[in-house]
Amino acid sequence: MGNKQTIFTDEQLDAYQDCTFFTRKEILRLHGRYHELAPHLVPMDYTNDPDCKVPLSLIVNMPELSENPFRNRIVESFSEDGAGNLSFNEFVDMFSVLSETAPRELKAIYAFKIYDYNVDNYLCKEDLEKVLNKLTKEELTPEEVELVCEKTIEEADLDGDNKLSYGDFENMISRAPDFLSTFHIRI
Amino acid sequence: MSINKNTILCYRSYCLNVSQSFRRCGSNLRSEIGGKFGTSVQSYFVFLKWLLMFNVFSFLVNFGFITIPQLVYDFSPNVPNTTSFRGLEILTGAGYFNYTVMYYGSYSNETLEGAVDYKMQLGYFFTIAVYMVLCGIALIFSMASSFKANYVLADTTSGGAWQLLCSWDFSMTNERAVRQRKNNLRESLSEKAQRKQLTSSEKLRHFGIYLGAWLLSSSLTVGCGASIFFLCRYEQLTLLVPFMVSLMNMVVPLFFSLFNKFEHYSSQRRQIYVLVARNVLLRMCILGVLCYYWMNVVATEYSCWESVVGQALYRLVFVDFIFLLLGSFFGEFLSNVVGTRLLPRLGIPEFDVARNVLEIIYAQTLAWIGIYFSPLLPAIQILKFFILFYIKKVSLMQNCQPPRRTGRAAQMKTIFTALLFFPFFLGALAIVGYTAWSLTPSKHCGPFRGLDSTFSVVEVWMVQLNSTGGSEVVIFVYQNVIRSEIFYFLITIIILVIVYIFWQVSQGRKQLIVLLRQQIVNEGKDKSFLLEKLQNLQKSQPNIRSKNHKKVGIPSLLARFS
Numbered sequence: 017m018g019n020k021q022t023i024f025t026d027e028q029l030d031a032y033q034d035c036t037f038f039t040r041k042e043i044l045r046l047h048g049r050y051h052e053l054a055p056h057l058v059p060m061d062y063t064n065d066p067d068c069k070v071p072l073s074l075i076v077n078m079p080e081l082s083e084n085p086f087r088n089r090i091v092e093s094f095s096e097d098g099a100g101n102l103s104f105n106e107f108v109d110m111f112s113v114l115s116e117t118a119p120r121e122l123k124a125i126y127a128f129k130i131y132d133y134n135v136d137n138y139l140c141k142e143d144l145e146k147v148l149n150k151l152t153k154e155e156l157t158p159e160e161v162e163l164v165c166e167k168t169i170e171e172a173d174l175d176g177d178n179k180l181s182y183g184d185f186e187n188m189i190s191r192a193p194d195f196l197s198t199f200h201i202r203i
Numbered sequence: 204m205s206i207n208k209n210t211i212l213c214y215r216s217y218c219l220n221v222s223q224s225f226r227r228c229g230s231n232l233r234s235e236i237g238g239k240f241g242t243s244v245q246s247y248f249v250f251l252k253w254l255l256m257f258n259v260f261s262f263l264v265n266f267g268f269i270t271i272p273q274l275v276y277d278f279s280p281n282v283p284n285t286t287s288f289r290g291l292e293i294l295t296g297a298g299y300f301n302y303t304v305m306y307y308g309s310y311s312n313e314t315l316e317g318a319v320d321y322k323m324q325l326g327y328f329f330t331i332a333v334y335m336v337l338c339g340i341a342l343i344f345s346m347a348s349s350f351k352a353n354y355v356l357a358d359t360t361s362g363g364a365w366q367l368l369c370s371w372d373f374s375m376t377n378e379r380a381v382r383q384r385k386n387n388l389r390e391s392l393s394e395k396a397q398r399k400q401l402t403s404s405e406k407l408r409h410f411g412i413y414l415g416a417w418l419l420s421s422s423l424t425v426g427c428g429a430s431i432f433f434l435c436r437y438e439q440l441t442l443l444v445p446f447m448v449s450l451m452n453m454v455v456p457l458f459f460s461l462f463n464k465f466e467h468y469s470s471q472r473r474q475i476y477v478l479v480a481r482n483v484l485l486r487m488c489i490l491g492v493l494c495y496y497w498m499n500v501v502a503t504e505y506s507c508w509e510s511v512v513g514q515a516l517y518r519l520v521f522v523d524f525i526f527l528l529l530g531s532f533f534g535e536f537l538s539n540v541v542g543t544r545l546l547p548r549l550g551i552p553e554f555d556v557a558r559n560v561l562e563i564i565y566a567q568t569l570a571w572i573g574i575y576f577s578p579l580l581p582a583i584q585i586l587k588f589f590i591l592f593y594i595k596k597v598s599l600m601q602n603c604q605p606p607r608r609t610g611r612a613a614q615m616k617t618i619f620t621a622l623l624f625f626p627f628f629l630g631a632l633a634i635v636g637y638t639a640w641s642l643t644p645s646k647h648c649g650p651f652r653g654l655d656s657t658f659s660v661v662e663v664w665m666v667q668l669n670s671t672g673g674s675e676v677v678i679f680v681y682q683n684v685i686r687s688e689i690f691y692f693l694i695t696i697i698i699l700v701i702v703y704i705f706w707q708v709s710q711g712r713k714q715l716i717v718l719l720r721q722q723i724v725n726e727g728k729d730k731s732f733l734l735e736k737l738q739n740l741q742k743s744q745p746n747i748r749s750k751n752h753k754k755v756g757i758p759s760l761l762a763r764f765s
Contacts, residue, residue: 083381084373114373131368148367152389160396164363171364174720175727185368192369193614197242200374 023047025063036112043108049203050107053078062104070107072100080201085150086130090114093129114201123199124189128182139180141165236596239377240554240605246616247556248592254567254623255588257341261334261574262581268330269578270304272323276315295441296517301510305517306577308510308648324660327650328639331575335632338571342624349617363395380605409467416462420481423458427451427485428492435496444515445522448489452565453526456482456558479557479622486565487626493519494572494634498642507648513577520569520580524587527562531598539602551604556615559595563588564623571631575638 021044024032032043051058053074059066072091081087091100094110102110112118113126133143144165148156156164172180172188189195237245288299302309315321366388375381431451434444459481468474497512505511538552566587573580640658644651651657665681668674684690 080376083376083378085371085381085385086373127368144367148392151367151371151385152392153385155389156393156396160393163396164367164392168364168367172368174723175730176724177727177731188364189369192365194242195369198370198372198374202237202374 023060023062028062032108036108037115037117038108038112046108046111046203047104049078050104058104067103069095069101069103072102075100075102075107080203084201086147089130089133093126098135111201111203114199115203116200120189120196121186123196124186125182127189127195127199128185131185137182139185141169141179144168144180236599237374239375239380240599240603241372241375241380243556243615244554244599244605246619247554247559248596250560250616250619251563251588251592251595254563255585255592257338257567258570258581258584258588261338261570262579262585264330264334265574265578265581269310269327272315272317272321272326273304273310275317276311276323294518294521296514296521297441300517301514305579306510306513307575307650308507308513308645310578310650312650312652322664324650325664327578328657328660331578331635332639334574335571335635339624339628339632342620342628346617346620346624349620363392366392375605377605383605413466416466420459420462421484423455424481424485424488427455428488431489432492432496435493435500442518442522444493445518448493448519449522449526451489452486452523452562453530455485459485475557479561482558482561483622483626486561487630490565490568490572490630498634498637502642505645507645509576509645509649513573513580516569516573517577517580517583520566520573520583520587523566523569524591527566527591528594530562531594535598535602552602553605554599554603560619561622563591564619564627567623568627568631571628572634575635 023044024047029040029043032038033040036043038046047062050070051060054070057068057070059068072088072095075091076082076087081090084090088100090110091102092098094106094113095102096106113122128139131139131143131147133146134140145161148161148164169178169180172184174184174187175181236248292298292300296305300306304310310327311323313323315323370388372384375384431444431448434447437443459478463474463478466474466477468477493515497508497515501511501515502508534555535552542550542552566584570580570584638657640656642656644654644657646652651660654660654663661681665678668678
């Protein structure tokens, strides 16, 4: 098409194309979206890999994420510092995993990370209670919350340690064919 | 010169825009509809597009192999002087249309001379047969592939774990939709948490109501069928039967939904299945009665009966289209008006995916039955589905809210395709097959005039090939494979054996799953036992641990277990 863009070098674009599930055009479009989140912070020229991070508060206001009950956890689980400040690489990574073409295993890994609020590599009862509260706007009674979480652990826990490890979670996902289409954010 | 260059550039950019917008049409569907209403509503529109493809293929094949040779041979329709084209024909399909290539009756039965000798009889027969077979194969493959991808062990999707962890649709961006979903999830979870055991008298009462509802719906269905059969006699009121059929298809399901409200079901899914089953039975009963009337009464009483049946089907298709539009108007637009202004308690209507899918499956069945009697019916069907797609999309956007139940779209696609195939496609195939096999074609019109049955076209052709010393292979295949019973017997035995083997393999695998699950639990217990022992060991011998420089033993053991 002859688009001469000066945001990335060709090698950078190729690298992005190889590492994510996006095409060149989509990566350029993503850069546009990233830039408009914080125009004063994000440089237009990325050829020399600038080190800038957009804070969590700006990212969760994106229209794609603003209504998602897990928006904070999503952004935190893709950020290196765990606080939700994303560099452009992490930003692209996030939307790449949540895109349609990402494979099921990758999505399962990140879904597990998102639901794991206390970051201990297990979905314990407290994690599940937090997930439930986010999903139901905290309008269930505490007994109901307890009951649902207990039932969830009962159904999904295979090795009997009263919390869900990644293996248990993955097993449950493998029996849910809709997961690929529900764990998907379009950008 | 510059004007030319500009116009070329302009044209090129225009073409690019058009092609981009077509490509984006598919993704627009997903982002506009899927993002706002969820994947189950989106699956309806995807299904409609897929069915449209069937009709496009059918039209191309029929037009190319049947109509074009006929038109080349005899361009002008031999219309008698008394009839002329009045606009009414579009509605009734009779009159002027009767003598055009729209219907079976206008096709000749001769070998059309021309650049190549085209046997019209064989052309007609094989085109329809091959199209039906290809349709069947496409449906089977689609069903098998979606079943394979979406097969879920029975209980998991109704379990709390699934609802909590897998059911949230991350692609929803509409605030109202998200709020709605949260409410529904909360309601559903709190319902589950509060479920209590029913006493046996309550169970008996529920069963009685259930039985009563089934009796009522069956009697409604039978009543509709009988009244259609009775009304078929009144042929002179040409639009009466299609009107009544469409009216019944529109009104009786409302009764079924009403019965549904009084019954109690153990799960949401069963409720939908029962409702769908009743609707399917109603439509099949009505179609069955109509086909019985056509095969037994029309086929014996009229001279060019295939064209008469073709016209009846045309009218059915057309009136069904009008009723679909009316249904969209009443079901969505008026409900929206009533729900927002007059009775706010009702709220905004939802897009009823099951009912709409059933309607387009029924419409497609009419087209499939009609292909034999009216080869150009797919053209009408294409127009119908095309217009319906856009009307439904606009109506959805303006009038409806996202559906309440977290729709399991993957399973729904399997169910839609299975519904399309099993009762409806196989039924249409059976009707066309019965017509081709047993019924005598009319003597004075159509490509099969003078023969005993349509299928004897093949026999005649075989005799011809035999006498003129044609292809030996074809004759051999016909005599020893198609006509011999041993072949079908052997094939059936082989297929049964293969099915039995696969069934045994799957039984074995189920047992293996149970064993493996038990093994996982045991491993977990082993792990916790060993970890405890390790910790006890560490506590009792702290000195040795501090002197241990080799990093191989304990830390790696700990790493292995966590």
